[in-house]
Amino acid sequence: MNxxxxxxxxxxxxxxxxPIAGGLISGIDRKISAKMQGRKGPPILxxxxxxxxxxxxxxxxxxxxxxxxxVLSLIFNxxxxxxxxxxxxxxxxxxxxxxxxxxxxxxxYSSRSPYSFIGAERELVQIICYVPMIILLAxxxxxxxxxxxxxxxxxxxxxxxxxxPLLFIGLLYVITIKLRKSPFDxxxxxxxHQEIVxxxxxxxxxxxxxxxxxxxxFETVFTIRLLFLFLIYGQPLGWVIGxxxxxxxxxxxxxxxxxxxxxxxxxxxxxxxxxxxxxxxANLAFLxxx
Amino acid sequence: xxxxxxxxxxxxxxxxxxxxxxxxxxxxxxxLYDVERLGMIHTGNPKHADVLLISGCVNTQSVSVVKxxxxxxxxxxxxxxxxxxxxxxxxxxDCYNVIGGVSxxxxxxxxxxxxxxxxxxxxxxxxxxxxxIK
Numbered sequence: 394m395n396x397x398x399x400x401x402x403x404x405x406x407x408x409x410x411x412p413i414a415g416g417l418i419s420g421i422d423r424k425i426s427a428k429m430q431g432r433k434g435p436p437i438l439x440x441x442x443x444x445x446x447x448x449x450x451x452x453x454x455x456x457x458x459x460x461x462x463x464v465l466s467l468i469f470n471x472x473x474x475x476x477x478x479x480x481x482x483x484x485x486x487x488x489x490x491x492x493x494x495x496x497x498x499x500x501x502y503s504s505r506s507p508y509s510f511i512g513a514e515r516e517l518v519q520i521i522c523y524v525p526m527i528i529l530l531a532x533x534x535x536x537x538x539x540x541x542x543x544x545x546x547x548x549x550x551x552x553x554x555x556x557x558p559l560l561f562i563g564l565l566y567v568i569t570i571k572l573r574k575s576p577f578d579x580x581x582x583x584x585x586h587q588e589i590v591x592x593x594x595x596x597x598x599x600x601x602x603x604x605x606x607x608x609x610x611f612e613t614v615f616t617i618r619l620l621f622l623f624l625i626y627g628q629p630l631g632w633v634i635g636x637x638x639x640x641x642x643x644x645x646x647x648x649x650x651x652x653x654x655x656x657x658x659x660x661x662x663x664x665x666x667x668x669x670x671x672x673x674x675a676n677l678a679f680l681x682x683x
Numbered sequence: 684x685x686x687x688x689x690x691x692x693x694x695x696x697x698x699x700x701x702x703x704x705x706x707x708x709x710x711x712x713x714x715l716y717d718v719e720r721l722g723m724i725h726t727g728n729p730k731h732a733d734v735l736l737i738s739g740c741v742n743t744q745s746v747s748v749v750k751x752x753x754x755x756x757x758x759x760x761x762x763x764x765x766x767x768x769x770x771x772x773x774x775x776x777d778c779y780n781v782i783g784g785v786s787x788x789x790x791x792x793x794x795x796x797x798x799x800x801x802x803x804x805x806x807x808x809x810x811x812x813x814x815x816i817k
Contacts, residue, residue, distance in 0.1 A: 427719060427720075430714060432717040432719065433717050434717070434719060434720060435719050435721075435722050436720075439689075439690065439722055442686050442690045442722055443690045443722070445686040445689075446686035446689065446690045449685065449687065449759075450687075450733075450758070450759070451757040451758045451759075452757065453757060591727065591728050594731075595728060597730070598730040598731060598757050599757055
């Protein structure tokens with residue numbers, strides 16, 4: 394019974410702390426981006442103000458199914474993050490993550506707006522971009538560590554990245570997409586992106602849009618936690634290195650976002666596939682040989 | 684508490700402006716004025732917007748668009764007429780195809796004077812109109 398209680402408390406803590414952390418990361422991200430562009434930028438709590446405002450707005454939905462799909466997407470995102478923080482199997486987390494992405498696309502398809510349709514199509518193309526890399530990463534992790542278990546990373550002698558350097562570079566390459574920074578003709582970061590109005594979220598308003606935002610906070614934390622998995626090892630120093638490297642990587646992501654503001658989804662697809670094929674398979678081949 | 688005051692998202696529509704006011708609205712986004720520090724975001728979608736900024740007078744072609752944009756926005760929402768033309772019809776008031784200011788088509792909550800309206804005045808208008816939201 395005690396085990397059950399402590400597990401329930403852990404799940405509750407993850408569900409409460411992760412969105413707060415995600416919102417803060419998003420706020421700091423917007424602040425740093427503004428500084429890079431020579432602006433003062435919004436307050437760090439701005440993402441929370443946005444979501445609270447969206448919850449106070451009227452929300453008429455074109456099709457009630459949209460909300461249903463969005464809630465499912467959020468639930469699978471939560472499920473994924475909870476599994477990840479509880480140290481479950483990496484492969485299971487990735488499947489939950491992919492399902493949440495697919496539900497998000499379906500939410501786009503559920504309204505009849507052509508902009509929403511284009512957004513949903515491009516969202517699917519994005520999934521094709523980054524999911525192969527993440528699945529290869531899971532296989533690489535298994536080969537390097539000998540288990541799909543996430544908690545196993547805390548017992549390693551050296552971080553998994555030492556055996557998976559190329560796959561890790563590939564992961565760095567694709568997380569720009571998952572953090573919704575690039576490509577610009579689909580990304581939903583807070584820049585003036587208006588090519589297809591707002592893609593998947595064109596027909597969403599009020600609380601539906603708030604769900605999208607909160608879901609994205611979970612995704613951001615998942616992405617950072619995924620990076621951390623490859624940097625941690627069994628020593629206390631591993632935590633320092635892991636957290637420090639994650640901070641540096643996130644800063645570089647913001648820098649890359651601001652430096653390459655006009656990457657289109659087609660070039661993103663081409664570029665990610667080349668990186669996935671070359672780096673991913675080279676690393677897997679290297680692991681199976683040595 | 685009304686969080687709309689902390690994050691007013693803006694939709695801008697040019698009803699038939701000479702682009703003078705439009706340039707000043709876009710100038711608000713530049714590092715010099717940086718409206719994002721007040722939580723304002725320039726959206727391209729009426730469904731996401733809280734504040735409708737309209738520049739230029741309303742004419743027979745743009746009146747339907749103005750009404751449609753207004754209807755697509757969800758409550759609470761406010762409308763700001765930016766510049767002399769949007770407020771009263773301005774220099775083109777007597778033109779054959781001009782209906783008049785924005786208030787001829789939809790209810791307006793705030794008028795920003797000027798030809799062209801200055802960015803400071805536009806930002807001030809947005810900040811003040813949010814106080815009207817109950």
